[in-house]
Amino acid sequence: xxxxxxxxxxxxxxxxxxxxxxxxxxxxxxxxxxxxxxxxxxxxxxxxxxxxxxxxxxxxxxxxxxxxxxxxxxxxxxxxxxxxxxxxxxxxxxxxxxxxxxxxxxxxxxxxxxxxxxxxxxxxxxxxxxxxxxxxxxxxxxxxxxxxxxxxxxxxxxxxxxxxxxxxxxxxxxxxxxxxxxxxxxxxxxxxxxxxxxxxxxxxxxxxxxxxxxxxxxxxxxxxxxxxxxxxxxxxxxxxxxxxxxxxxxxxxxxxxxxxxxxxxxxxxxxxxxxxxxxxxxxxxxxxxxxxxxxxxxxxxxxxxxxxxxxxxxxxxxxxxxxxxxxxxxxxxxxxxxxxxxxxxxxxxxxxxxxxxxxxxxxxxxxxxxxxxxxxxxxxxxxxxxxxxxx
Ligand SMILES: C[S@@+](CC[C@H](N)C(=O)[O-])C[C@H]1O[C@@H](n2cnc3c(N)ncnc32)[C@H](O)[C@@H]1O
Numbered sequence: 001x002x003x004x005x006x007x008x009x010x011x012x013x014x015x016x017x018x019x020x021x022x023x024x025x026x027x028x029x030x031x032x033x034x035x036x037x038x039x040x041x042x043x044x045x046x047x048x049x050x051x052x053x054x055x056x057x058x059x060x061x062x063x064x065x066x067x068x069x070x071x072x073x074x075x076x077x078x079x080x081x082x083x084x085x086x087x088x089x090x091x092x093x094x095x096x097x098x099x100x101x102x103x104x105x106x107x108x109x110x111x112x113x114x115x116x117x118x119x120x121x122x123x124x125x126x127x128x129x130x131x132x133x134x135x136x137x138x139x140x141x142x143x144x145x146x147x148x149x150x151x152x153x154x155x156x157x158x159x160x161x162x163x164x165x166x167x168x169x170x171x172x173x174x175x176x177x178x179x180x181x182x183x184x185x186x187x188x189x190x191x192x193x194x195x196x197x198x199x200x201x202x203x204x205x206x207x208x209x210x211x212x213x214x215x216x217x218x219x220x221x222x223x224x225x226x227x228x229x230x231x232x233x234x235x236x237x238x239x240x241x242x243x244x245x246x247x248x249x250x251x252x253x254x255x256x257x258x259x260x261x262x263x264x265x266x267x268x269x270x271x272x273x274x275x276x277x278x279x280x281x282x283x284x285x286x287x288x289x290x291x292x293x294x295x296x297x298x299x300x301x302x303x304x305x306x307x308x309x310x311x312x313x314x315x316x317x318x319x320x321x322x323x324x325x326x327x328x329x330x331x332x333x334x335x336x337x338x339x340x341x342x343x344x345x346x347x348x349x350x351x352x353x354x355x356x357x358x359x360x361x362x363x364x365x366x367x368x369x370x371x372x373x374x375x376x377x378x379x380x381x382x383x384x385x386x387x388x389x390x391x
Contacts (some may be wrong), residue, residue, distance in 0.1 A: 023294035073107035080110030082331035095166025101173035105138030163251035219288035240310035247314035273385030276301035303360030320370035320382030
């Protein structure tokens with residue numbers, strides 16, 4: 001989430017400079033090993049997840065006030081309590097929750113607490129997390145819960161071997177998947193990546209790999225308006241396989257995906273000439289992924305039409321698509337604010353709700369998608385708005 005603008009990020013500490021230099025040396029070696037050029041997708045994968053060096057693999061604070069960005073569950077438990085309200089409908093028939101990329105573990109803790117209050121606890125809450133550093137933090141957060149809740153939580157190394165019934169959750173995970181970047185020349189994409197110049201990493205365009213070229217040919221034929229030469233954007237080719245593998249384990253229930261993103265026609269709008277890539281460092285936002293390596297987050301907005309297509313291909317139904325604001329209003333955020341015991345607590349909750357709901361904050365840019373299989377649970381989160389026609 002963007003919490004401030006791009007001006008005047010604080011300088012890196014000596015430790016961060018050393019980290020950044022170590023990752024830069026690692027990337028330079030990868031560029032040489034790759035014959036002098038590395039796709040942006042591979043660059044982003046290493047910058048975020050290279051063992052011991054990538055942003056998510058290493059030990060910086062990352063999420064929260066002392067880190068680089070704030071996510072909705074970190075901002076307020078109101079968000080997770082609303083998520084729990086939608087989960088409770090699916091869990092009426094029993095089942096479990098599987099959360100991908102659980103960050104600090106705060107959403108898992110708050111969802112479990114709320115489901116206990118609603119009498120709809122899942123028999124298991126599984127977390128699949130790629131960052132060992134964050135998994136450790138999740139264990140500390142979950143360890144502070146009462147034992148009857150904490151003992152339901154398990155950490156998985158890979159997708160469950162047996163199918164699950166219940167809910168799959170992912171908040172701001174799809175935006176963290178490495179994406180391809182391209183620049184259009186005469187209507188066709190040239191793939192952006194990194195090369196070395198004078199020992200420094202520099203951005204360089206190369207002929208697009210077949211997978212990117214073919215996918216762009218398919219997508220661009222669907223767009224309402226042609227895009228100009230020099231247009232830069234992203235395609236996350238990993239999103240489809242990610243959705244398919246998550247869908248594979250869902251026997252009955254709902255996948256709830258939260259992320260900032262757009263339907264295809266808006267994502268590739270002629271005016272969005274520089275794409276959606278954003279970097280987050282100490283609550284400053286900018287669009288240069290080649291600085292602060294290993295100590296800044298790199299994300300791209302989610303193209304939700306791709307997510308929906310992949311879900312349908314995997315046999316899921318796109319049961320809902322709405323803004324975060326509509327989802328939270330539908331699942332009772334106003335009631336939760338009103339229920340606060342005293343005036344100060346109500347004022348605090350109202351302030352948090354404003355940040356979650358307002359269009360200039362997280363209310364509009366963030367979307368929620370519900371993907372279901374053999375599930376006719378009520379959908380309060382999608383009762384107020386149906387944006388599926390925009391996909
Ligand atoms: C932007 S953070 C969001 C964290 C948390 N969901 C929140 O809202 O605070 C992205 C999270 O996704 C995790 N992640 C990235 N790729 C993943 C994958 N393929 N499977 C599971 N987790 C992943 C990261 O390690 C991190 O925990």
